[in-house]
Amino acid sequence: MNNIDKRVEEILAKMSLHEKIGQLNQPQTPLPEQTEKLKEMVRRGEIGSILMAVGATAGNDPQGDISVDFYNELQRIAVEESPSGIPLIFGRDVIHGHRTVLPIPLGMAASFNFDMIEKCYRDIAEEAMNDSIHWTFTPMLDLARDPRWGRIIEGAGEDPLVGASMAKAVVRGVQGDDLTARDSMLACAKHYVGYGAAEGGRDYHRAEISDYTLYNYYLPAFHAAVKAGAKTVMSSFNEISGEAVTSSRKYLTDILRGYLGFDGFVVSDYGCVEQLIPQGLADNRGDASRMALEAGLDMDMWDGCYHESLEKEVESGRLDIAVVDEAVRRVLRVKMMKGLFEHPYCDQHEIDRTEHLARARALARESVVLLKNEGNLLPLRKDTKIALIGPYVNERRSLLGSWTVDGKAEETPTLREEMAKVAGPNGGQILASSASGLSYEIAWMPYALIGCDVAVLAIGESWVVTGENKAVSNISIPEEQIALLKRAKMSGKKVVAVLFCGRPIALEGIAEYCDAILYAWHTGSEAAGAVTDLLYGDAVPSGKLPVTMPRLATHIPLYYNVTSSGRPVNCYYNQNAGNCYFDSIPTPYYPFGYGLSYTTFAYGDVRTEKDAIALDALKAGARFSFTFSLRNTGEYDAKETVQLYIHDPVAKMMRPLRELKAFEKVFVPKGEAVDVTLSVGYDELGYFLPDGSYTVERGKIEIYIGENCLTSQKAEICIL
């Protein structure tokens, strides 16, 4: 028994049942009139953690400033006045930033720069810990194939490797090397599991996921989070094929603990335990509590079910006290690992955020994706006369995105302010209009454009239509903004669209009116600065899509790692695509992995050291490596994310036509070439069978290397 376990057993032995159940109870920050009641509960040992949030969907409800004194006072009561003196753990949704806001996670994933993401999360952890927050409910690891789902913004898109890379980066960034440090928070991998598969993108709705799909697509990111040391996991709201995750021993214990090896504690999502009643699985709160705890759900967020019923469940003999003890052990262990017993209080200090903001800007620049650049319209010369038009010209709040709980709109520069800083001293001009698309604005636009060299349209979707419980059926931008775009194009001027969006949007009927498109997501505190850097060429775009951009919403689901139909028809890869739908072109507008630069890259032929390796040797660590030269053939120093996909043409189960298995973001100075090597081994060349066992099969594997998932540069290897 290690030291922590020993201490946990000593404490546990002295705790009453009432107190034990208290450790599993997580109420929300109370309204001012209920503060005294909460303090009394803390005093009696009835609370283990506080959810520092107001409202049911903290990502979209306004949250007040944090009072460190208030939380220190609650902690003092817990430590000094509660029966066992166990410190509280304070948790908050620090999803993609604290005071400094990073791009929405889907945008961050587009950077493919996971080292940078890790560093940015270290900054965020420092800021949040300095505001009493020990525990953040991030990373959100829900693979999503449906952009109608508002929460697609919070994840890393449609690919398991990108999801796993994000999981590792965020967990390491948040938790650091030393969990007890004053700049380290506990991470929480959520929402376990399958929440992103909600039917029709309708939030909270049912998911239908086979075990084959679960192991190959939905679990890898959680596995990566566990391997990176995530100490907590949040269970998800949804059912999977008739089973609610909240009361599922299969998902919460057998797979999470048994298969993935998780050894921390599980917290429910908001009100999940009580939700078992309307889900038709429990008759009352007592049954719901017992079922969830027995399934492996340790801490009950918000609904107070455990607090109200678990004591009775044990006393009546319906629930074994050993199950309660095990959950309490897990919670206490994590509190000790975090060092809360030694350092329960927040000792606030001044933080200089200059570097945090600089890193947030660098990440925002790398997150933006250049989708189109006809005639190399971008970058713009700094003396360009620009008509800057659209509802996002003077916008601050939407640039931060949903799930911005502590970032401040008033501290967020607008695009107009940032562009004026560059244009002013360089003889350029910004004629700005925050037109929203009203008919008189549209009619007057040609006048506004006279004397300008180019129109830059700052358009997109508001943060309010993204995030939790914000599904939309039409993934587009408002009609009025499309009208603005058309009018601008009809004026004969060149049109640059800067699209601030929280999700992939259907680009047919939009992209055709743009000469250039910068897909800027909601890129955080430094969004405007980053976009300005890119527009004027002070930075070169390098973002790549972590998710497919469909032409029309009616083509959803459309994702790249799809299996072959077996018929000579395939929408994504354009085999007889005309037969997919009679009435529209079903290929993606822009495929997974796609993104342009101001420069161009030439990929050299791929050289393989060995094209055949025995299965045993692979198992023992041998790898196939692929080397090629990457030449920057344009005028700008730039970064390119090189991608390696595999396809197993004959296997026991149907395998996807392409699967991303390796990537690297490489910097190449203009005119130069670098040799790049990507490799795959045992862990990349197999897949999971429906029972969860991993298999690598003998035979041929096709390898595709290039700039996005449609690359045709092919090699072939053989596993002997």
Ligand code: BGC
């Ligand atoms: C969301 C979680 C969040 C929790 C606490 C829930 O509604 O689904 O992602 O962490 O609220 O705010």
